[in-house]
Amino acid sequence: MNPEDGDTSRKMAIVVSEDSFDKAMMPMILATTGATMGMEVHVFFTFFGLNLLKKDADPKLKGLYRLFTGMFKKRMKKVGVDDFQAQRELAIEMGANLYACSTTMNMMELSESQMVDGITVLGAAAFLDIAAESEIQLFIG
């Protein structure tokens, strides 16, 4: 579907604060779905969520479920859901805005060179301005 065909005035703002497999996949599926529907998509990665913007991010399920991550990936592939890295790339290609929380960047002593291309470093205040103008706000954490 061509995003131009959709309602481009609708905005979706998502915060991601965890880095487990499930909390990584859901915002990417929502972001690509929203972009397909013509929404303007904004995803803000903070705290542990920031790890998901690292070039080599490969999220796993939490705790004891870690070992089942591969099985989940296979099942997802079977029903046509790409893996995290592909979804993230697709989201960026579709124009979704992925933001790295500037405070977390400083706190974790991370540099932009460690992050995937096409993202933007942003502060919490700037994100709240975006969220306040969005029809949808979701905190995935």
Next chain:
Amino acid sequence: MNPEDGDTSRKMAIVVSEDSFDKAMMPMILATTGATMGMEVHVFFTFFGLNLLKKDADPKLKGLYRLFTGMFKKRMKKVGVDDFQAQRELAIEMGANLYACSTTMNMMELSESQMVDGITVLGAAAFLDIAAESEIQLFIG
């Protein structure tokens, strides 16, 4: 309270992505509270959250807290909060819309016959359309 007395134009959209006792109870309490206030309620169960729509769902607290689930249930009953299965039934009776994520259904190879009666299978795009029109959106995960 009669829902007709309330403001029926207000909508609440909730996503549930976990299946622990606390993450099960909160959307049901919010759903029945919202319905009582006359809100149009929409709750979308995805990922692990989908387990909560199974007929035999009996959520427990996470990890080591699992053993304290019974104590929590007793304390809830004492202050007049019904258990999960009763709350879920009440929510459906009050007209709250409970949705099973279609992608998760396929991924987990679950069929509608395993789910409680009165729910609807829905895709993420259709849910985002509902969320964009809702005054309240909450991601409980």
Next chain:
Amino acid sequence: MNPEDGDTSRKMAIVVSEDSFDKAMMPMILATTGATMGMEVHVFFTFFGLNLLKKDADPKLKGLYRLFTGMFKKRMKKVGVDDFQAQRELAIEMGANLYACSTTMNMMELSESQMVDGITVLGAAAFLDIAAESEIQLFIG
């Protein structure tokens, strides 16, 4: 910054349902950021989140990460982020509304005297009314 200089018509409604260090810090950072921007801020503490309003609250990271809480606090201090107790006090001073869920208070048999000064006990229905009028709603759990 003087809140009067900002846009006082914007409202932010946050639910907090966990009591880990990260889930404690994020709503306080968002609350003080929002208040600085002139937003009307409402934070509702429920379930485990209610522990964060206790006078002696000192949240830790979850599970095995518990031991790294001190390291996180040091890193935060280094980039200018106050600890939880200071952030909570600041949020209240700036006029953010912190609410204790009345049902959780009853369930946990907690009294207002155990809670920090300056908070309000509130029911879920009253909070949903506030959330429905808010530009931003986030469930941090």
